Amino acid sequence: xxxxxxxxxxxxxxxxxxxxxxxxxxxxxxxxxxxxxxxxxxxxxxxxxxxxxxxxxxxxxxxxxxxxxxxxxxxxxxxxxxxxxxxxxxxxxxxxxxxxxxxxxxxxxxxxxxxxxxxxxxxxxxxxxxxxxxxxxxxxxxxxxxxxxxxxxxxxxxxxxxxxxxxxxxxxxxxxxxxxxxxxxxxxxxxxxxxxxxxxxxxxxxxxxxxxxxxxxxxxxxxxxxxxxxxxxxxxxxxxxxxxxxxxxxxxxxxxxxxxxxxxxxxxxxxxxxxxxxxxxxxxxxxxxxxxxxxxxxxxxxxxxxxxxxxxxxxxxxxxxxxxxxxxxxxxxxxxxxxxxxxxxxxxxxxxxxxxxxxxxxxxxxxxxxxxxxxxxxxxxxxxxxxxxxxxxxxxxxxxxxxxxxxxxxxxxxxxxxxxxxxxxxxxxxxxxxxxxxxxxxxxxxxxxxxxxxxxxxxxxxxxxxxxxxxxxxxxxxxxxxxxxxxxxxxxxxxxxxxxxxxxxxxxxxxxxxxxxxxxxxxxxxxxxxxxxxxxxxxxxxxxxxxxxxxxxxxxxxxxxxxxxxxxxxxxxxxxxxxxxxxxxxxxxxxxxxxxxxxxxxxxxxxxxxxxxxxxxxxxxxxxxxxxxxxxxxxxxxxxxxxxxxxxxxxxxxxxxxxxxxxxxxxxxxxxxxxxxxxxxxxxxxxxxxxxxxxxxxxxxxxxxxx
Numbered sequence: 001x002x003x004x005x006x007x008x009x010x011x012x013x014x015x016x017x018x019x020x021x022x023x024x025x026x027x028x029x030x031x032x033x034x035x036x037x038x039x040x041x042x043x044x045x046x047x048x049x050x051x052x053x054x055x056x057x058x059x060x061x062x063x064x065x066x067x068x069x070x071x072x073x074x075x076x077x078x079x080x081x082x083x084x085x086x087x088x089x090x091x092x093x094x095x096x097x098x099x100x101x102x103x104x105x106x107x108x109x110x111x112x113x114x115x116x117x118x119x120x121x122x123x124x125x126x127x128x129x130x131x132x133x134x135x136x137x138x139x140x141x142x143x144x145x146x147x148x149x150x151x152x153x154x155x156x157x158x159x160x161x162x163x164x165x166x167x168x169x170x171x172x173x174x175x176x177x178x179x180x181x182x183x184x185x186x187x188x189x190x191x192x193x194x195x196x197x198x199x200x201x202x203x204x205x206x207x208x209x210x211x212x213x214x215x216x217x218x219x220x221x222x223x224x225x226x227x228x229x230x231x232x233x234x235x236x237x238x239x240x241x242x243x244x245x246x247x248x249x250x251x252x253x254x255x256x257x258x259x260x261x262x263x264x265x266x267x268x269x270x271x272x273x274x275x276x277x278x279x280x281x282x283x284x285x286x287x288x289x290x291x292x293x294x295x296x297x298x299x300x301x302x303x304x305x306x307x308x309x310x311x312x313x314x315x316x317x318x319x320x321x322x323x324x325x326x327x328x329x330x331x332x333x334x335x336x337x338x339x340x341x342x343x344x345x346x347x348x349x350x351x352x353x354x355x356x357x358x359x360x361x362x363x364x365x366x367x368x369x370x371x372x373x374x375x376x377x378x379x380x381x382x383x384x385x386x387x388x389x390x391x392x393x394x395x396x397x398x399x400x401x402x403x404x405x406x407x408x409x410x411x412x413x414x415x416x417x418x419x420x421x422x423x424x425x426x427x428x429x430x431x432x433x434x435x436x437x438x439x440x441x442x443x444x445x446x447x448x449x450x451x452x453x454x455x456x457x458x459x460x461x462x463x464x465x466x467x468x469x470x471x472x473x474x475x476x477x478x479x480x481x482x483x484x485x486x487x488x489x490x491x492x493x494x495x496x497x498x499x500x501x502x503x504x505x506x507x508x509x510x511x512x513x514x515x516x517x518x519x520x521x522x523x524x525x526x527x528x529x530x531x532x533x534x535x536x537x538x539x540x541x542x543x544x545x546x547x548x549x550x551x552x553x554x555x556x557x558x559x560x561x562x563x564x565x566x567x568x569x570x571x572x573x574x575x576x577x578x579x580x581x582x583x584x585x586x587x588x589x590x591x592x593x594x595x596x597x598x599x600x601x602x603x604x605x606x607x608x609x610x611x612x613x614x615x616x617x618x619x620x621x622x623x624x625x626x627x628x629x630x631x632x633x634x635x636x637x638x639x640x641x642x643x644x645x646x647x648x649x650x651x652x653x654x655x656x657x658x659x660x661x662x663x664x665x666x667x668x669x670x671x672x673x674x675x676x677x678x679x680x681x682x683x684x685x686x687x688x689x690x691x692x693x694x695x696x697x698x699x700x701x702x703x704x705x706x707x
Contacts, residue, residue, distance in 0.1 A: 016058050023051050046082075050074060091476055091683035094324045097676030099467035103319070106468040107303070110317075110326065114292040116306045117279060124273070126284040129194040129239035145180055149173055190222075190266065194239055196232070197224065197273060197286070208273050211235060221270045293317065317464060324470040328462030336457045339395035341403055341450050343382060346414055348443040362443055368427045369417050369445075381410050395452055403450055410448040417445050452482065476683035490667070490684070494691060497663040500582065501646040505639055507586045512593025513631070519594075520601045538591035546655040549584050570658075577658030585652055589642070593635070600634040601627070640699045647692060664688050 031044040057067035066073075101109070156169045195210040208224040209232065227235070271278040271286060278286040294313055296302040303326065305315035320327045320335040327335055348362035369375070386406075393399050421427045421444065480486065515534055519527055537545060552559045553570035561567055571577045604627065612622050632639075648665045662670075668688070672681035 019058065020055055023055065027051050087682045088686055090679050091686055092471055092473060093679050094467070094470050094472050095679045096467075097678070098465055099324050099469055101466065101468055103321075103324075103468040103470075106326070106466055109466070110293045110303065110464065111291065111295065115277070115279070115289040116292045116308070117281075118288045118290060121288045123281070123285050123287045124197050124199055124278060126286060127196040127198075127241055128284065129196065129236055129241055131192055132238055132240045134192070135240050141180070145177070149177065190269070194235065195224075195271075197271075199273065201274075207232060209235070210271070220268070221272060223272045320458070321470050323467070325467040326464040327458045328464070330457045330459060333457055338455045339452050340393065340455045341390050341395055341399060342453045343387065343390065343403070343407070344449045344451055345378075346446040346448055348445055364431055365421060365427055365443070365445075368430070369420070372417075372420065374413060374417055377413050378410060381406050381413075400450075407448045407450060414445050414447055421445070451484075472679070476680050477687070479680070480683060480687060490664075493662060493664055493667055494688070496578070497647060497665075498695070500578075500663055501643050501649075503582050504585045504589070504646040504649075505643050507582070508589040508642070509593045509597075509635070509639060511586055511590035512595075513597045515590070515594045516597035516601055519598055534594060535591045537587050538589075538595075542588055542651055543655060545588060546584065546652050550656055553580060571656065572659050574660030577656075577661050581652060581656055581658055581661045584656065585646070585649065588652070592642075593638075596635055596638060597631060600631050603634075604630050640696065643699060644692075644696065 027044075027048055030047050034044050054067075054070060056063045057070060058064075152173050153170070156166060156173070161169065190210075191212050193212060197208040199206050199208060207227050207229075209227045210222055210224050266280045269280070270289075271280075277289050279289045281287050290306065292306055293303045294306075296304050296316070301319055303317035304313040305317050305328075306312075307314050315328060316332045317326050317328060318332075318335060322335065322337050329335055348365060390399075390403070419426070480490070518524065519531055519534075524530075550571070553561075555561065555567050555569050555572055558570070560570070569576055570580050608626050609622060612626060617625070647663075649663075650665045650669060653661055653663055653666045654669070664684075668681050668684050671677050671684065
C-alpha cells in the first residue's frame with residue numbers, strides 16, 4: 001500500500017481530481033448516449049480504456065512519461081488498430097448491405113415507415129391555393145414563354161424538316177420549358193401553400209384544410225382540421241386557387257401536373273384527415289394508406305402484417321435472431337434452421353485439357369451403361385424411400401456415416417463403368433467403330449458425393465427487409481471451411497495470388513537491378529536521358545497507364561493486335577492474361593527498384609571491388625559475393641514490403657480485368673460490393689491475414705539471416 005502511495009503523483013492534486021471527475025462524467029455520458037442510440041457496447045469499452053490509460057499517466061509516476069507519446073499512440077490506434085479490430089468484429093456479425101441497424105431501429109422502421117396503399121378506396125382530391133402575388137408573376141412569365149414556344153413550334157413545322165431533325169428541334173424547345181420549371185422550383189413549397197379537401201361524410205360536405213405554419217418545418221405528418229365557409233374565406237383572402245378538386249383531369253391557370261411536382265415535401269408527407277393517413281399519388285389526387293405492420297397485442301416480440309386478401313392484420317411476423325430478420329414461417333411456427341444431406345449424382349465430364357466436347361458421346365455411353373444394369377444397381381444403393389428420408393433427416397454423425405458407406409459402394413460401381421469405357425474393348429472403341437474413328441477425347445463418369453444444404457421453415461418470400469444486426473459467432477468461418485467449393489476456389493485463388501506477388505517482386509527487382517547496374521557504369525554517356533526515360537512508367541499515374549495498356553491489348557481493336565495482324569487474346573485467354581498482368585506490373589514497378597538499387601550501388605565502397613580484383617575474383621563472383629549481399633541489406637525490407645503491396649495490388653487486376661487474373665483482394669472486393677456480404681468479406685480478409693502472416697514472417701527471417 002505504501003508503495004502505491006509513493007507512486008501517486010501529488011503535484012497539482014486538485015487539478016487532477018477535477019480532471020478525473022470530468023473524464024469519468026464524459027465517459028458515462030458517452031456510454032449513456034450510445035445506449036440510448038442502441039450502438040454496440042464495444043465503442044463504450046474502447047472509450048473507457050483510452051480514458052483509463054490517460055488517467056494512469058496523470059496519477060502514477062511510472063506512467064507519467066507516456067503522457068507525451070499517448071496522443072501519437074491514440075492516432076496510430078485510430079488509423080491502424082481500430083480498422084483492423086472493426087473488421088474482425090464485423091466478421092462475427094451478419095452485417096451486409098441490408099442488415100446494419102439494430103433490432104429496435106428496424107422494428108420502428110417497419111411500424112412507422114412501411115405502408116399499404118389502398119387503391120380500392122375512393123380517393124380524395126385537393127385544392128391548392130398559392131399566394132396571389134407569386135402566381136401572378138409566374139403566370140406572366142409562363143404566358144410570355146408559352147407565346148415564344150408556340151412561335152418556335154410553328155417555325156419548326158413550317159420548315160418541313162426530316163423527322164429526325166424535326167424531333168431534335170422539338171426536343172430543344174421542350175428543354176426550354178424544363179429549364180423554366182427547374183428555375184421556378186424553389187418558389188413553391190408547403191410553407192406557402194394552403195391545401196383544402198372537400199370530403200362527403202354520410203351525405204354531409206365537410207372541408208378539411210392545411211394552413212402553413214412558418215415556424216413548423218416538419219412535414220412528415222401533417223394534421224388537417226375542419227373549417228367553416230366564413231373562416232375559409234378569411235384564410236384565402238391573399239391566395240388564389242390552382243387546380244380543381246372535382247377530378248384530377250381539370251386544371252386552371254397553370255398545368256397542375258407539373259406545378260405540384262415541384263413541391264418535394266408533398267411526396268414525403270402524410271396527410272392526416274379524420275385520423276386516417278393519405279398519400280399524394282399524383283397531381284391533386286390523394287389515396288388512403290394504412291400501416292403495413294402493427295404491433296401484436298398478444299406478443300410484444302412479434303408483429304402483424306396487413307393481408308390484402310382478407311383485408312385484416314392476420315399475418316404473423318416473428319423475430320429470427322439466428323439470421324437477423326423479421327420472418328414469416330409455415331403455419332406460424334417458430335423459425336427453424338437446420339441442415340440436410342443431398343446426394344450429388346454423377347455425370348459425364350471432360351477434363352480441362354480436352355477441347356473436343358459433344359453431348360452425343362455421353363448419350364451413347366449412357367445407353368451402354370444402362371444396358372449393363374448400372375442404373376438398376378444405383379437404385380438398389382439409393383432407393384427412392386431413402387432419398388425421401390434424407391430430405392427430412394437431420395445432419396447427424398450416424399446419418400452421415402450411413403450415407404458415406406452408400407456413396408462408397410456407388411463409387412465402386414462408377415469405377416467399374418469407367419473401366420468399361422476406357423478398357424481395351426470398351427465403349428469408346430465401339431463408338432469409334434460405329435461413328436468417328438478419329439475421335440480422341442472421351443468423357444468419364446464422375447464420382448458420387450454429398451453436400452450439406454441448409455433447410456428452414458421460413459417461406460421463400462417470408463424474409464422482411466431490412467434485416468437487423470446480430471452476432472453470429474464463428475458462423476462465417478465455419479462456412480469458409482465447410483464449403484468445399486468455396487474452399488477449393490479460395491485456395492486456388494490464394495495460390496495464384498502468392499505466385500503473382502512472388503513473380504512480380506522477383507522480376508521487378510531483377511529488372512530494376514539490371515538497369516541500375518547499367519546506369520551506374522561510369523563510361524555510360526547520356527545517363528540523365530536514360531534515367532528520365534526509364535522513370536516514365538513510374539511517373540505516370542498507374543491507373544492511367546493500366547487503362548492505356550487495356551486499350552493496347554484489346555483483342556478486337558487493340559493497337560498491338562493491329563500491328564501484329566492477328567487477334568491475340570491477351571486479356572481473354574487465362575494463361576496469357578496472367579502473363580500479361582505480370583509483365584505490366586513489372587513495367588510499372590521496376591523504376592522504383594531501379595532508383596533504390598542505384599542509390600545502394602553508389603553507396604558501396606569501391607575498395608571492396610579493388611580488393612576482390614586483386615584476389616582474382618571474376619565479375620560473377622564479385623556480383624554474388626559483394627554486390628548482391630550488400631544490396632539486399634538495404635533493399636530486403638523494401639522487397640518484403642513490396643511483396644505485401646503486390647499481394648494486395650487491387651488496381652491493376654481491377655482495371656485490366658483479364659480472364660482468370662482475380663487475386664484474393666479482388667475476390668473480397670466482389671463479395672463486399674457486388675454481393676454486399678460485408679461480414680463474410682471481413683471473415684475472408686481475416687483468414688487471408690492469418691495465411692499470409694507466416695509467409696511474411698519467413699521472408700523477414702530470411703532477410704535477417706541474409707544480413
